[in-house]
């Protein structure tokens with residue numbers, strides 16, 4: 001029998017202890033949405049929220065504690081930035097917009113555990129108007145450039161959407177842009193807020209996918225494989241283009257059969273002609289992240305096996321193993337969805353060459369190839 005696993009909704013309903021609001025943010029649409037969606041949670045307005053989130057540093061598990069209190073604060077500085085990519089790896093020319101920081105789910109391998117170790121508070125930014133004004137200035141200044149924008153760099157794009165209503169704010173804005181595409185990347189099935197909106201071809205909703213076994217063992221509080229796929233289908237029927245990210249791919253005895261079945265189930269459910277892209281990337285870690293994983297998820301199986309240090313300082317499977325995994329996936333994807341665009345995430349030109357027989361000469365070329373599928 002499939003185990004019944006707790007999901008992010010359960011944590012938000014039972015474990016969220018407080019919403020801390022920075023004074024001034026209580027006039028924002030996000031505040032109104034949070035109040036409506038979380039009637040059981042106390043709200044506290046404070047002048048300086050930093051003092052509250054600084055106290056997390058003394059907690060037994062700062063990252064875990066950080067996920068149980070939500071901060072609604074103004075974002076200072078720029079919202080949009082070029083995706084940092086990874087030293088020596090082919091980049092896909094992507095911009096990220098951070099509307100929130102940290103994530104209420106618990107994947108054992110999540111790099112945020114290390115990246116946000118000194119700043120683990122779960123934050124949502126209240127000044128959405130500033131975000132859209134900044135994006136508008138950038139897009140209008142460079143009309144000949146097509147921007148691909150993602151929101152899932154330091155949070156999951158949809159996990160908080162039923163509470164914040166973020167998508168209802170930004171999707172109409174992106175739908176009206178002639179030279180930008182928004183990607184919402186998730187491991188949830190929280191798509192209710194998207195279905196009544198009209199994306200006009202300017203929004204890709206994408207799912208990080210792994211076989212059910214990996215999801216159940218390592219991606220705690222996320223939606224099951226079946227629920228992600230059902231949500232993807234609902235989005236496709238509502239007019240959204242879709243993306244799928246097999247990232248991080250995990251190698252274990254029997255991985256081939258599981259991943260092959262996952263690919264086949266996706267493309268038996270989804271019309272591949274409306275899929276914008278599929279990406280592949282293997283598990284990445286660092287010595288620091290491994291230490292945190294060992295403490296926070298002692299039963300994880302991801303620490304076993306050999307990982308080698310790469311040019312960008314991250315540890316991955318041996319290159320020949322990675323190439324072999326990508327080649328097999330490519331064969332299964334091509335068999336199920338011949339025309340779908342596939343790319344590698346955070347891999348070197350050498351690996352690209354061995355998998356595809358070519359490597360993009362620069363990040364612009366890769367970005368253009370993706371957009372040529374419009």
Ligand code: SF4
Nearest residue numbers: 103105106107110155
């Ligand atoms: S869903 Fe993404 S951001 Fe959230 S815990 Fe998992 S890997 Fe981290």
